[in-house]
Amino acid sequence: MALKRKEIETMATEIRVPTLGESVTEATIAQWFKKPGDAVNADEPLVELETDKVTVEVPAPVSGKLDSIDVKEGETVEVGTLLGSIAAGAAAVPAAAAAPAAKAVPAAAAETVEVLVPTAGESVTEAEVGEWSVKVGDVVKADDILVELETDKAAQEVPSPVAGTVVEIAQATGATVEPGNLLCKIAKGEGAVVSAAAPAVAAPAASAPSLSGISMPAAPSAAKMMAEKGLSADQVAGSGKRGQVLKGDVLAAVAAGVSAAPAASPAPVAIRAASAPTDEVREERVRMTKLRQTIARRLKDAQNSAAMLTTYNEVDMKPIMDLRKQYKDIFEKKHGVKLGFMGFFTKAITHALKEIPAVNAEIDGTDIIYKNYAHIGVAVGTPKGLVVPVVRDADQMSIAEIEKEIGNLGRKGRDGKLSMADMQGGTFTVSNGGVYGSLMSSPILNSPQSGILGMHKIQERPVAINGQVEIRPMMYLALSYDHRIVDGKEAVTFLVRVKESLEDPQRLILDL
Template structure:
């Protein structure tokens, strides 16, 4: 009996996706709930599982095709597949250990591996997988891309080559939304700097106790998140959005935290960040970062948001003008901490300084409000007691 494999709902407002990779070939057996195809949406990669055990009989779309939610993407012949994994494990006899073999073509790969292969141009069949059952890991792909063998096969000096690589759906979406932000908003950036001495001292003083109690390291992002939440209360227009001819003000703060993924920059959302503790904030941000690297963020975690924080400092950026994430009206850019001479009480001293940049929609936010917001953030970071006393 033939069973249709249907593309499931992919999230609010997402109606289509691109076929990224087939994880199973026609004629191969699949277990119930085993992923058979990876799809690229506007935000993340999603794997579509088999609805039941069987044999993949048809692939109804090719890699690179655009497919709609609810469409039939493949068909299975039921009753001919492998036994469920648990049952198979019970009846299986122990087998002698074997050396890891190269990952076979068509073997299941994570979305992160799929993106890494596309970015590096590495042939999956040429890489020896070190994961379970010889499957590829992202590290395998990166190692293969930088291996001496790759250098040995490089073209001779003086030759000129070009390579064309299809943009992932995520990269296309990032490019489109950034351009839309420039075309739609009246973007302007205001700068300030902050003396990080107090935050660094507080972090150094309490980091061991914090990690012992909460099981997570105390970083700078929780300080900045808290400082932004306080500033958003004082300057609500930075937390607002334009919808048609109306301004929507919010009494909550859903903070987007820009993190890197193999396919580009993504912005998972800290819901109700104003109500989170330092520990809850650090745990959530750390979890976002890990799952972004592995391509495991969920679509609903990337939707919404009222304000964004982008930390270019982790890559060494000294100064930048971040671009808005529509329909948000503000984004704060953090940068690297650098010791610089400053004047304190008439004396030149060396302090760890960071430049802050607030890009904002000038249609909604006046210059005075933008400056006030940055000053509030600066005050809270230079005197972290304000974060506890809600000042």
């Protein structure tokens, strides 16, 4: 009986390699953040895994003490492999334990659970605290939304891990936080005593090197550009994994006026003229969200770095519309999804990318990286801004599979549920301004991609068909491309191939 009691007391929770995404079956142990014997909190990152597509941080499933590490750094593991274990019953000491309590909670009070900033994904090292859905003293249920965090790529809702009472809010709205920072505390159970302390406001954090001071050498293309511009590594803030400086960071630094000259004066900043007093009272100043700031920066970077050019064509949509009309009911009954235009366009694009691979490539320094796969990004407008979720391996999917995936990503985008994995790794982008009534526009590249196709409104126009004037549903298409890698002939050929596939859908079936 004593042995059984001992076994229960030393019971450990296993840490295993999580599912890493479609077609990803193995990963490499990049770095352990803890060592055996260290105290850990639930959801605190323990180890970083690297795959051929993304980097994933594995959080602690429970609070306790890291009991063992079964796989060393540098080793390759498969999904489900045991990484280590956490000893139960050895709860991690809260970071605030050493600080004097505002008013001691009675010993009989319920257990207090800390809610920490979750890991947001590769290259995301900070977030901004949005509006709190609760206040101190509120009773919450498990999975109730506590607060929304905004990163430079997406918004993320933080749910309550337990049912109980909010006893402390540690971060004010607008504060900048990092993964692992304390957000709030919840006393488990309905009868929890609320601390009389006022809601804490996050103290300004001292500047620290990204990701605990772990640095990586700049990417080759970034190092080359820094050398050309005469910049040093400490002049450029890295946004890559473990603080790595990427090419985009150098471009952003140059655009911001960072100069090699020690005494160089800062670049002139456009100063807004003051509004007239009669106008000022009717104005509203709203701070840009991190997502909107990132959209603005990335679009401007694309214009600054790429030799962007746009070519246009038009497509007769009658064949596709006739096909949809004939088969839409049968299609929906069999596949459970409506037959839209995006499935046809995405399929036509993947066929054209096989013939013109430069449109599916990207530039890295002096190298061209050709992608032997097609991850098609679909630009989606959300209440918080433009996001581009990715349909992975679209070239290997049927039209029905594409429609299902686009519908799923669209719903997640509208609900604010898109993850970082949903928006990474695209090789080509489609933007459909036609849903808003746009007749013609020139889309901006989604850097570092070399091509983006703009779809527009379908409008009936008179066209010449076999010597006769007919009214046809026509759509203008616009292909913006990076002229550094895609020649005009290739761009025009690509757009013509898309047009031919849409005007003669049998070509998609026959792979012509």
